[in-house]
Amino acid sequence: MDKVETAAGDQALQVDGLRVAFGDFVAIPNLSFLVNFGEVHGVIGPNGAGKTTLLDAITGKTRPAEGRILLDRHTDLLALDEPKRALAGVGRKFQKPSVFEALSVRENLELALRLRPRSILGELRSWSDPRRKARADEVLEEIGLAARADTPAGALAHGQKQWLEIGMLLMQRPKLLMLDEPVAGMTATETAHTAELIRRLRSPERAILVIEHDMDFVEEIADRVTVLHGGDPIFEGRMADARADARVREVYLGR
């Protein structure tokens, strides 16, 4: 595997010997890889390559059979349940927009910030904390939805819902931001806007993991890519090199 040094950051996510099986079907046989702070890491591969399964294992939706997943070197994610992993700094955007449609854009953002991660009651009592509103204002600007703050999320366009969901993850300042096909179903303009948003989100205190089909989009945003095939990493490096790699062309690009 090629090693390309692009980001100067420390390691944010370490996946070690991960194995995920559903009954007799092995989705990921043995996967190890690193994601560093400050970089955008793309994971690509054909359907069934194990991309979403990987995210499920990291967030706790699926329990792996073997392996280790460390966040920021010290946090053993597999020992935590989903809410605790989120509080530890793992944010995930789902493939399908997952926003609370009956709540306003601002309410969605405010709900996403846990000031009192230890108690839900404490969280609810802190609802009027000015820090929450201030942070929501910042994020509203960042995702470009300030003008629609009081609109119910259900009334947003598809692309706007995706940005809102990214904004909800930003509220918490996650160490690891994972985006599952963020531009699926978007128009060309929306895709361009999303690429710009993700580039702006790159920061030394954060690692971004993007799963995507759209190769051009990945090339535009990712510092490094991992190509998965049948749950195995067959390439790791720059997207431009991936396109030239014989094995990748064989399994993914169809030569």
Add this chain to the structure above:
Amino acid sequence: MSDARVHHPGLFRATAGAIAVIAVALPILGGVMGGISPYFANIIGQIATFALLAVALDLIWGYAGILSLGHGLFFAMGGYLIAMHLLKAGFEFSGITPDFMIFMGWSEFPGFWAGLEHFPYALALIVLLPGALALVYGFVSFRSRVSGVYFAIITQALTYIAMLLMFRNDTGFGGNNGMTGFAEVLGQPIGAPSVVIGLATVSVLLLLAGFLFAGWLTGTSFGRLLIAIRDDEARLRFLGYETLWPKLAIWSLSAVLAALAGALYVPQVGIINPRLLSPDLSIEIAVWVALGGRGALSGAVIGAVIISALKFWLSGFAPDLWPFILAGVVLVVVVVLPNGLLDLRGLLRQHPALGNILSEKRNG
């Protein structure tokens, strides 16, 4: 607002106002001035307990998105406990032996009836037992992530099991005949017009309290959390919220409200038997809420009032028609009004002619 189900402040205030007016009018018109017969007051009182039951279901179904087809269970628990209190008090203080004991040839009450003649103890049980059952059952289900239709079916099964248990004559709950022959409530003759009107008034007042409380609760940040659970529970978990606790809290609260409604229903109807635990009653509760509009508390009250009033009226001359009418209501809701009667406003907007006719009528 795109989602019409969340806030209806005007409708909420109007409904609360109407309930308050009835609560004031009942004792005045029923007692001092005349004008409401005890029979009619009794029906209003019964419907008020149904409306409270609907509010209880709406809290968990309409707001938290958890459908229960077993709220008859909690309603019946409240009903059975108050019936036991009434019979035990009648026996201890007036020496009346309940029918089911004569029937079974028992000379004394089963041991677990001890103390039930005291109203505060009975009231405590009416709150604590259904609350505890809901807590245990909810904890097991929610922790195992049982949700949606599976949860609904299990609540229905639980209710059915309770019905089979209650049909047995040797369990000490009156068996298939149930419990009836209540003579006194809190030392007052239960059939006296003033007591009938008093019970009805208390029912309407409790409905008002429950309605206002539910309205306040759903407007708080906790209510916002419930709506988030309904809309996308997985997303909320991945944001770091353990949804088990808020779900458990609202589920248990809903069960307690249902039990209180049942405890007021039974003294007014004068009987409780296992029929109250039959699956169709629990489904009917869901129909009230579906007709009125899930997620709008006023909708739950309106749905319960319309359907129960219709049922009372029909039972006078065509009781056999009831299942067909209920099925018809379900079909109309599913096909035409997925959000219940609240969709009527949308229909009016789509068909301005209809709206004009109605608004002219209102202005005229």
